Amino acid sequence: MNGLVLGATGLCGGAFLRHAQEAPQFGKVYAILRRELPFSPTEKVVTVVEKDNSQWSELVTDVMHPQVLFTALATTRAAAGGLDNQYKIDHDLNLQLARAAKEKGCETIVLVSSAGAHPDSRFGYMKMKGEIERDVIALNFKHTIILRPGPLLGERTKSKQSGFGGNLTAALGTRVYRSILQSWLGYPVYGDEVGKVGVHLALNSSEENKVQFVSSKDILDIAASLR
Numbered sequence: 534m535n536g537l538v539l540g541a542t543g544l545c546g547g548a549f550l551r552h553a554q555e556a557p558q559f560g561k562v563y564a565i566l567r568r569e570l571p572f573s574p575t576e577k578v579v580t581v582v583e584k585d586n587s588q589w590s591e592l593v594t595d596v597m598h599p600q601v602l603f604t605a606l607a608t609t610r611a612a613a614g615g616l617d618n619q620y621k622i623d624h625d626l627n628l629q630l631a632r633a634a635k636e637k638g639c640e641t642i643v644l645v646s647s648a649g650a651h652p653d654s655r656f657g658y659m660k661m662k663g664e665i666e667r668d669v670i671a672l673n674f675k676h677t678i679i680l681r682p683g684p685l686l687g688e689r690t691k692s693k694q695s696g697f698g699g700n701l702t703a704a705l706g707t708r709v710y711r712s713i714l715q716s717w718l719g720y721p722v723y724g725d726e727v728g729k730v731g732v733h734l735a736l737n738s739s740e741e742n743k744v745q746f747v748s749s750k751d752i753l754d755i756a757a758s759l760r
Contacts, residue, residue, distance in 0.1 A: 535562070547724070548725045566580060566582050568582065599634050600639060600640055631674075642672075646662045646665065649662075650663040678738065685727070721749075729759060
């Protein structure tokens with residue numbers, strides 16, 4: 534079985550790649566990237582570097598044939614230069630690549646979304662995340678796993694990758710992480726936990742769970758059970 538990871542230079546995508554490469558169920562784990570990985574992967578990992586992301590869907594080939602797509606592909610409004618440009622990555626590019634993977638036989642998609650995502654939200658970020666959830670579900674994968682983490686904790690490679698909640702929320706999140714106060718801040722979770730849980734669920738999905746939403750609290754609970 535092969536896996537494909539999108540967003541592998543980011544917090545959650547990097548965790549997807551690290552945990553997928555450790556799983557014996559995967560023969561190959563592919564990663565499509567704009568730049569080289571910030572860490573050294575195992576020989577099981579095949580990286581495809583292409584700076585022009587408009588070409589990425591053509592890189593999902595019959596040879597790659599991913600059975601599982603892990604996507605943490607996202608940017609921030611600051612890095613993209615506005616919500617409209619962010620939408621082109623977080624929504625449009627994700628959807629394009631999900632379609633390409635499904636056409637090559639992919640059965641399971643694991644998508645990193647966000648707590649509070651809803652297509653009818655009054656907040657642009659939450660509306661965008663809700664719309665990508667809705668549109669990925671409409672692609673009708675055999676299994677769709679949607680992870681909805683709260684504030685993300687962990688070391689990022691770029692300052693503009695602070696994401697949901699920003700740097701201040703992340704700083705506060707480390708203080709309340711797995712404490713009795715964690716619910717007040719939306720159950721902060723480490724990116725590595727998101728990746729670990731996403732890989733676990735992809736490899737242990739049941740026929741009954743065609744679409745599975747996983748809250749930040751659920752991610753924390755499942756991650757604790759996997760230790």
